[in-house]
Amino acid sequence: MKGMIFTNFIELVEDKFGFKMADDIIESSNLPSGGAYTSVGTYDHTELLELVKHLSEATGIPAEDLVKVFAEHLFGTFVKGYPQFFDAVDNCFDFLNSIEDTVHVEVKKLYPDAELPTFEPNIESDSKMTLVYTSKRPFSAVAYGLIKGSASYYKEDITIDLEDLSTPDFTRVNFTLTKH
Numbered sequence: 498m499k500g501m502i503f504t505n506f507i508e509l510v511e512d513k514f515g516f517k518m519a520d521d522i523i524e525s526s527n528l529p530s531g532g533a534y535t536s537v538g539t540y541d542h543t544e545l546l547e548l549v550k551h552l553s554e555a556t557g558i559p560a561e562d563l564v565k566v567f568a569e570h571l572f573g574t575f576v577k578g579y580p581q582f583f584d585a586v587d588n589c590f591d592f593l594n595s596i597e598d599t600v601h602v603e604v605k606k607l608y609p610d611a612e613l614p615t616f617e618p619n620i621e622s623d624s625k626m627t628l629v630y631t632s633k634r635p636f637s638a639v640a641y642g643l644i645k646g647s648a649s650y651y652k653e654d655i656t657i658d659l660e661d662l663s664t665p666d667f668t669r670v671n672f673t674l675t676k677h
């Protein structure tokens with residue numbers, strides 16, 4: 498998994514819980530990289546799962562909630578780093594519709610070793626869209642946070658329901674989005 502995901506996560510931990518907490522979870526996690534992440538590096542995604550697990554234990558906040566908040570924070574970094582993808586469309590459904598065929602395609606050109614999930618979007622009406630997430634990694638909570646970030650970016654009130662199609666590991670999930 499790309500280093501920018503890890504540096505972003507550590508930054509958020511430092512911001513919200515302090516430098517000591519960031520050091521503590523790095524120390525207590527089993528990290529082949531040693532926890533010295535750079536944005537251009539590539540690291541095993543299980544290191545992120547380890548860090549989240551230890552942060553969850555230390556804070557008492559469920560891991561899934563931590564990952565959703567992290568993804569919303571990551572979304573802010575995407576907005577700053579890749580404004581062209583957000584300017585290309587003017588609403589959340591069209592943006593989410595463009596991830597598979599445009600956004601992640603460009604990401605793959607920039608980072609050929611990126612391991613991206615696949616999305617099958619389907620805009621059913623002005624107020625309803627489904628998005629099926631499939632990955633080798635159990636990061637549907639990341640997708641949830643990024644979808645939430647997209648809705649607030651376009652200032653839309655969207656309810657997100659999710660159904661695990663791969664029970665029990667959340668590697669294939671159907672998101673149903675309802676716009677109010």
Ligand code: HEM
Nearest residue numbers: 498499575579582604611612613614632634636639640643
């Ligand atoms: C401009 C917007 C976006 C950019 C630049 C971007 C870029 C990236 C990058 C660099 C990764 C890491 C790949 C790796 O580490 O190997 C990633 C992973 C991921 N992206 Fe995107 N992304 C964007 C929008 C989105 C949105 C809106 C969603 C949700 C619908 C999404 C869902 C995911 C998920 C869930 C992963 C984690 C990998 C996995 O689940 O297998 N991305 N993306």
